[in-house]
Amino acid sequence: MQNQIKRKIEIFTAGCSVCEPMVEMVKSMACSSCEIVVYNLSQPCETKECLEKVQEYGIKALPAVAVNGSLLSCCQNNGISMEELKNAGIGQAA
Template sequence: MTKHLVEVFTAACPLCDETVKLVQSLACESCEIQVWDLREGYSTHKCREKANQYGIHRVPAVVVNGKLTECCQNQQPISREALIAAGIGQR
């Protein structure tokens, strides 16, 4: 079984909260979810460094196994279908 690291970048907005809930609802036992709140991370700079590493310029954003999901790369809405296509919930 392959593990999937799913990183969700947020700023505590309603859309961000919906995205976190969607990711959590799709996740299976092989998904490890890390939520990065950019508001909190600025005190340590870790969130900002991670966001820069992935090329994130807007939130919410989802990264699966170190790759920014295609919907986030193309500035499209994050959808259930896009997250499944990125490998979330697949064992």
């Protein structure tokens, strides 16, 4: 039995009508090798982990997606694209 490597997908959202379709798109593309964590920044997280990650990744706009600890380039400027998500391996078994 092979040990399957998980892909950690972190989604940063404001819980708004602009963010929710993107959250659903990422979730619909995810595969069994994907672990999804959604941080809704409109609701403070108890541990402050979400705010620390926003600073660590340099997130300037929402929605945003990080895969395996790296903010996707589509989230650094013009928004999230399906092509960038695919290039990051989302939806593909490891």
